[in-house]
Amino acid sequence: MALRSKLPDVGTTIFTVMSRRAAELGAINLGQGFPDYPLDARLGELVADAMREGHVQYAPMPGVPLLLESIAKRLEARYGLGVDPAQSITVTLGATEALFSAIQALVGAGDEVIVFDPAYDSYDPAVRLAGARCVHLALQPPSFAYDWDQVRAALTERTRLIIINTPHNPACTVMSRADLDALAQVLEGRDILVLSDEVYEHVVFDGREHHSVLSHPGLRDRSVAVYSFGKALHATGLRVGYAVAPPELTRELRKVHQFNTFTIATPLQYAIARFVAERPDTFSALPAFFQSRRDLLAGLLAGSSLRVLPSAGSFFLLVDYSACAPLAQLDDVGAANLLLTDAGVATIPVSAFYQQPPAQGLLRLCFAKREETLREGAARLLAFVGPHS
Numbered sequence: 001m002a003l004r005s006k007l008p009d010v011g012t013t014i015f016t017v018m019s020r021r022a023a024e025l026g027a028i029n030l031g032q033g034f035p036d037y038p039l040d041a042r043l044g045e046l047v048a049d050a051m052r053e054g055h056v057q058y059a060p061m062p063g064v065p066l067l068l069e070s071i072a073k074r075l076e077a078r079y080g081l082g083v084d085p086a087q088s089i090t091v092t093l094g095a096t097e098a099l100f101s102a103i104q105a106l107v108g109a110g111d112e113v114i115v116f117d118p119a120y121d122s123y124d125p126a127v128r129l130a131g132a133r134c135v136h137l138a139l140q141p142p143s144f145a146y147d148w149d150q151v152r153a154a155l156t157e158r159t160r161l162i163i164i165n166t167p168h169n170p171a172c173t174v175m176s177r178a179d180l181d182a183l184a185q186v187l188e189g190r191d192i193l194v195l196s197d198e199v200y201e202h203v204v205f206d207g208r209e210h211h212s213v214l215s216h217p218g219l220r221d222r223s224v225a226v227y228s229f230g231k232a233l234h235a236t237g238l239r240v241g242y243a244v245a246p247p248e249l250t251r252e253l254r255k256v257h258q259f260n261t262f263t264i265a266t267p268l269q270y271a272i273a274r275f276v277a278e279r280p281d282t283f284s285a286l287p288a289f290f291q292s293r294r295d296l297l298a299g300l301l302a303g304s305s306l307r308v309l310p311s312a313g314s315f316f317l318l319v320d321y322s323a324c325a326p327l328a329q330l331d332d333v334g335a336a337n338l339l340l341t342d343a344g345v346a347t348i349p350v351s352a353f354y355q356q357p358p359a360q361g362l363l364r365l366c367f368a369k370r371e372e373t374l375r376e377g378a379a380r381l382l383a384f385v386g387p388h389s
């Protein structure tokens, strides 16, 4: 029987491949974005408590009310957004499911979706599985600034959705209020929705503010915003996220969600709600926590021939290797492979986030790691690429 692949050009993601190879080779893994430090033990206790209490059957399809309420309270405090959690918040299997379900719900055959490259790798396949097509607009390093005239020019009768990501993985930028104003202006009077990937909402540096579509009066009525407890609680394996959207968009999203994952692990939802209630500084502690790691890694690499690009947010920083003798002639996949096999450090080649990768030598490093991991990873990189000349 001939199999017709729906995604013939898609392989296993670069994150999975790099983590697997790093484990096989015993390399320091600065590739995939996940913490390697231990979880706050209290969260584990609360998961066990929830299970002992018998919270082990199907949760309500939109989410456990205790967790929905807890999210709504935080949205109110953070974004001034007064939503009815029963109608506007849906707990999902990580942000990945929120993105996927939103895309399946909102676009279909013949529709166009604007995405900005470099783009997180799940957007394009999800759009194609919905029968729609991505129009990729490239952001230019080192600033990766948005060109709103270019966006306006890319809109057609078929444009149905625009996907944004702030703080941005992998560009490590954050959108300004002026960017959101410009986006709102571009979309004014048009029947176009926004899917806003805000999984790093709390991971912004140097006193910056995260600007959410939820706090923008010109955008929130046409937007689905997506979040991840995996990022905020340092536990990417929890696989609990959520989508926030006006009731009419939420209704559509839930039609997909209920046949995609149906409901999300009940004991985890109880445990997360209780953990957040017990630890009110959970989210406010995140900027300083990650900024110190960013500064440590950037500082350790400062004397090397790798050029560290500024990181305004996310778990990552980018390095330009064009002045590193052993790497300069290689494309970024070749450079990442050589660093993995010969320096013993896993990184992510930024070309993986492009439809048409530009000729640029950028690698992404994750600093959501223990201090020892960052020190050892940086020492290995420095030994391999040599000092700044």
Ligand code: PMP
Binding pocket: 033, 093, 094, 095, 096, 097, 120, 165, 168, 169, 197, 199, 227, 228, 229, 230, 231, 236, 239, 240, 241
């Ligand atoms: N969007 C971005 C930009 C991400 O970096 C990630 C994961 N690192 C996700 C979505 C997916 O989040 P989750 O792990 O909650 O599915």
Ligand code: GLN
Binding pocket: 013, 015, 016, 031, 032, 033, 034, 169
């Ligand atoms: N979002 C993570 C990263 O960018 C990876 C998640 C995944 O492997 N799907 O590293």
